[in-house]
Amino acid sequence: MTGRDLLGIEGLDRTDLERILETAERMQEVGRRDVKKVPTLRGRTLINLFFEASTRTRTSFEIAGKRLSADVVNFTPSSSSLTKAESILDTAMTLDAMDPDAVIVRHKVAGVPKRIADALAAPVINAGDGAHEHPTQALLDCFTVKQEKGRFDGLTVTIIGDITHSRVARSNLYAFTKLGAEVRLAAPPTMLPTGIESLGAKAYTSLREALEGADVVMVLRIQQERLDGQPRRRDRARSRRPPPERDPRPGAQRRRGADGRPVSVRGALGEARGMRASGARSARQASEGDRARVGVVEEVRGEERDG
Amino acid sequence: MASGRIWIRGGRVLDPSTGRDEVADLLVEDGKIAAVGAGLAASGGEVLEAAGAWVVPGFIDLHVHLREPGQEYKEDIASGGRAAVAGGFSAVVCMANTQPANDDPSVTEYILDRARQESPARVYPVGAATRGLAGEVMTEMVALVDAGCVALSDDGKTIMDSGVMRRVFEYSQLARVAIITHAEDRTLVREGVVNEGPVSTRLGLPGNPSIAEVIHVARDLMLAELAGAHLHVAHVSTAGAVDLIRRARERGVHVTAEVTPHHLALTDEATLGYDTNTKMAPPLRSETDMRACRAGLADGTLDAIATDHAPHAVHEKDVEFTAAPPGVIGLETAVPVTLDLVRANELAPLEWVRRLSTNPARIIHRAGGSLAVGAAADIALVDPERRWIYDPAKGFSKSRNSPWAGREMIGCAIATLVGGVLVWDVERGVLLP
Numbered sequence: 007m008t009g010r011d012l013l014g015i016e017g018l019d020r021t022d023l024e025r026i027l028e029t030a031e032r033m034q035e036v037g038r039r040d041v042k043k044v045p046t047l048r049g050r051t052l053i054n055l056f057f058e059a060s061t062r063t064r065t066s067f068e069i070a071g072k073r074l075s076a077d078v079v080n081f082t083p084s085s086s087s088l089t090k091a092e093s094i095l096d097t098a099m100t101l102d103a104m105d106p107d108a109v110i111v112r113h114k115v116a117g118v119p120k121r122i123a124d125a126l127a128a129p130v131i132n133a134g135d136g137a138h139e140h141p142t143q144a145l146l147d148c149f150t151v152k153q154e155k156g157r158f159d160g161l162t163v164t165i166i167g168d169i170t171h172s173r174v175a176r177s178n179l180y181a182f183t184k185l186g187a188e189v190r191l192a193a194p195p196t197m198l199p200t201g202i203e204s205l206g207a208k209a210y211t212s213l214r215e216a217l218e219g220a221d222v223v224m225v226l227r228i229q230q231e232r233l234d235g236q237p238r239r240r241d242r243a244r245s246r247r248p249p250p251e252r253d254p255r256p257g258a259q260r261r262r263g264a265d266g267r268p269v270s271v272r273g274a275l276g277e278a279r280g281m282r283a284s285g286a287r288s289a290r291q292a293s294e295g296d297r298a299r300v301g302v303v304e305e306v307r308g309e310e311r312d313g
Numbered sequence: 314m315a316s317g318r319i320w321i322r323g324g325r326v327l328d329p330s331t332g333r334d335e336v337a338d339l340l341v342e343d344g345k346i347a348a349v350g351a352g353l354a355a356s357g358g359e360v361l362e363a364a365g366a367w368v369v370p371g372f373i374d375l376h377v378h379l380r381e382p383g384q385e386y387k388e389d390i391a392s393g394g395r396a397a398v399a400g401g402f403s404a405v406v407c408m409a410n411t412q413p414a415n416d417d418p419s420v421t422e423y424i425l426d427r428a429r430q431e432s433p434a435r436v437y438p439v440g441a442a443t444r445g446l447a448g449e450v451m452t453e454m455v456a457l458v459d460a461g462c463v464a465l466s467d468d469g470k471t472i473m474d475s476g477v478m479r480r481v482f483e484y485s486q487l488a489r490v491a492i493i494t495h496a497e498d499r500t501l502v503r504e505g506v507v508n509e510g511p512v513s514t515r516l517g518l519p520g521n522p523s524i525a526e527v528i529h530v531a532r533d534l535m536l537a538e539l540a541g542a543h544l545h546v547a548h549v550s551t552a553g554a555v556d557l558i559r560r561a562r563e564r565g566v567h568v569t570a571e572v573t574p575h576h577l578a579l580t581d582e583a584t585l586g587y588d589t590n591t592k593m594a595p596p597l598r599s600e601t602d603m604r605a606c607r608a609g610l611a612d613g614t615l616d617a618i619a620t621d622h623a624p625h626a627v628h629e630k631d632v633e634f635t636a637a638p639p640g641v642i643g644l645e646t647a648v649p650v651t652l653d654l655v656r657a658n659e660l661a662p663l664e665w666v667r668r669l670s671t672n673p674a675r676i677i678h679r680a681g682g683s684l685a686v687g688a689a690a691d692i693a694l695v696d697p698e699r700r701w702i703y704d705p706a707k708g709f710s711k712s713r714n715s716p717w718a719g720r721e722m723i724g725c726a727i728a729t730l731v732g733g734v735l736v737w738d739v740e741r742g743v744l745l746p
Contacts (some may be wrong), residue, residue: 117587
């Protein structure tokens, strides 16, 4: 890890990821106890610095900190919906004066956690910055997959949605790739950022091809306000339809599965049996999120780990 | 300016206007170059020992923002002028985006008046091409040029309306000056803040695609060709634009172009730490683009090195990357940064000097860029080997927004003369006014 900050998955290696996931597994046992606390961070202060509102992530970090017996302070600077130029140095100096043991930062502009980390003595955990990274979400997703599949090597993970604007897609791309899985990204060309394949994923504009043989499927939310003149849902969905049997393009043929039958999107999704969005799975993932974040909080405070 | 005799002795005299490249002495008298040659017998006056140094025509920066009037907290004519001479520049060409904009002869006269009082460097203003830089109504170009403007430009505010741009080019022939364009199609740039590509994708920041520059250069070349006007393309940053300019010149379009030290020395990879001092417009580009700019400078497609010196206050840059204003200061680092091309054998010393002095003088139709006998004694002494650490806080600009802060630099201007007066001496500092 770069220093003791956790600014992204990009800078981590496989052993870092595995260590954090192991800690999260250990914390599962704590979560089942009557008193869900360990004394690891007793007397330590964590600051949740959320420039962008997110009740779920903030609460998850709050619970993670409390399970480790830390004092958790929520610090929510007034956040207008418009870009508000903040002096990053001023913010960091104000925080420094509070002498925190770790600061958890979320901001709608990429890079702000990094700039705060540069100026702050305490370690910084990135809780999501613009379209850059959301490392703890990716760790949580990895944790969920590990619970379900028991491994990463040889898995195919397909991420569908607006990749361009997604920090979750970037962090998951790094995390699953580093852990040994193959990552596919599926989106219309306008939602695939330039050069994404240089980060180690395969990009698909055909949903069907992206889903074929996938073990895990992640579906990202598409934000209407980011469509920026692109057509809405109905047209995107057309790419999921089977192509015509007689495609006029030379050499084109309908893709078929291993059994020789045409692959349907619905079937591919069923085969994946990955993270289908069901209410119960999401709720369980939320509690797994607390574990994953306990792992991260412990990691950045590593030198105080008591065993 | 009163000035006595100054002997500049034993330096390597590099004069692109005559092709001279030899160790020689140079005598300055009454503000002019009185003699150049080996073994001149010194008698009377001040002596500048130049052994080991290059003696060159004072550099002319075609692209600076002096921020006066209106934004003197960033820079003013006095501080910008001092930064210029400390960087070896005897003259700077200042852009029109002041507050108010230099769209009226009264503003031009104000700038020139302030420069006479405050600046050790010559100051050549650029007039706005449209009123208030709004891209709609043309300025009184002839009046601006009569007041002292050396070119016309809405720099920073690209004129997107092609009809307006066509008329600007056509009318500019009455004014007989170049139209300088900041070529970026704003409808393609949109929110883009870093070069679109793998780096913008890794950073998660909106990309500014190179096509935004290329398409706009193509438009301006075609309009300038149609009108028979002189187009000067500011801060070229893409391989595509270099190629278009090269081909346009081959077919006879009157086009000149400049490139900044940062686009010659840095790529978008420099942005990976989210340092807002790597945020420029146009943005730092890919390795391929940077190589093309260096090659274009070497083969003469790009005529000039210009800094786009763009001072911004610390509090303006110390914000989210998307909110920070683009631009970096460059007057005090241009020499060491671009000497790298000479060290890499991509540019001969004489050609390096040509792109910093002789060519810029030609583009704005002003004297300069020459060490011929009788020329105004605008001279820089460059030590190409001197090593120093750049600290913007100790520099002369009021601003500190440089990507080279704290870096070791190789080469610097050790002395600068303007009109025969020594205004910069690396040991003594800025000497005038």
